[in-house]
Amino acid sequence: MDTMRERFISSTTRLLAEDPRLALVLADISAEGFRPAARAHPDRVINVGIREQLMIGVGGGLALTGLRPVVHTFASFLLERPFEQVKLDFGHQGVGGVLVSVGASYDWPAGGFTHMAPGDVALLDTLDDWTVHVPGHPDEAEALLRRAAPGDDRVYVRLSLQSNEHGWPVDGARFLTVREGRSGVVVAVGPMMDHVMAATEGMDVTVLYATTVRPFDAAGVRRAVGHGPADVVVVEPYLAGTSTAAVNDALADVPHRVLGLGVARREIRRYGRMEEHLAAHGLDPAGLRGRIGRFLGAGASR
Incomplete structure (x- = not known):
């Protein structure tokens, strides 16, 4: 199976041939893959x-x-380093584009902390009118890219080396209901889906799959919760708690508790491998099962 980054290169190369309005801006990253398109x-x-x-x-x-720019590099260099330009040159000017990142939170630990961006989605949350896609599989990445390419809005597509076993029929808006239960709701974001499914095996919980997190599917969470009271866990592949405010807003009139699981603020300085970072942050199946189970209590077990 190809990676999300490889699928981005092949899909965008085709899109450039199909749509004369599309333009691609690079900062050396992936330039070799786009040599035929150039x-x-x-x-x-x-x-x-x-x-x-x-x-x-x-x-x-x-x-x-009037062109539709697709702008691409590592997440830390796409959002964090040039944040003022993102804020002013796109947001303040009122123009759209598609920002496509690689690297995610710690896809390439050997690159050091300069190449890690667990706070990217939280940072973008300080600006308005951005759609944020977090695909969990190359097929989803291609579908969401094709959805974003023809528009005029501002879109961020967060790609990762971490991938689920198979893709889901995502529509760029709604969360998918993958499993139904009575003792809580777990929202799995993008590449966390397989780990969440393994972690909640045998638990009496509803699992929602989210690949578009902004706008947040408040209506989907409300449907899953019902009339409450409710317990909701959000498992995100970036900074823990990034979407807890969105859940609280969605359930403002429903008694509820929220647990946000994701990358901790504490920097891990022994870079290791991606799998070791997942385990260190409690985002592997064993870590997730323990944390979700403790939060939901004995009622979560079937």
Whole structure:
């Protein structure tokens, strides 16, 4: 199976051929994969080198001319380093584009903390009118990219090396109900889905699958919860608690408790491997089972 990044390269190469409005802006990352596209569309594939602030500025400028920019690099260099440009050159100017990241929270630990971005979605939450997609499989990444490409809105697509075994029929809006139960609701975001399913095996819980987290599917959570009182667990592959406020807003008139599971704020300085980071943050199946079970109590067991 190809990775999400590989699928992004092949899908965007086809989209550039299909849509003359589409333009791609790179900062060296993935430039080799896009070499054929650059030869075919030299005026719409732009590599600015390792100049991430310029990359965002060029993307915003292309949007002002009527093009649809796809801007791509590691998450830490796409959102954190050039955040002022994202805020001003897209948001303040009122133009749209598609920001596509790789690296996720700790996909390449050997690259060090400079290449980790567990706070990317929380940071983007400080701005308005951004759609955020977190696919959990290459098929979903392609579907969500194709959904984003023709629009005029602002979209962030967060790709990861971590992938579920198979893709789901995502629509870019609603959460999918994968399992129904009576003792709580667990929302699994993107690549956390397989781990959540393994962790909740035998538990009497509803599992929702989320690949589009902004806008947050408040109606889907309300349907899953019913009239309450309710316990909701959100398992996200980035900063723990990023979506707990969204759950609280969705259930403002329903008695409820929320547990946000994700990457801890504490920096892990022994970089190791991605799997070791998942375990260290309690995001492997064993860690999730213990934390979800303790939160939901004895009633969660079938």
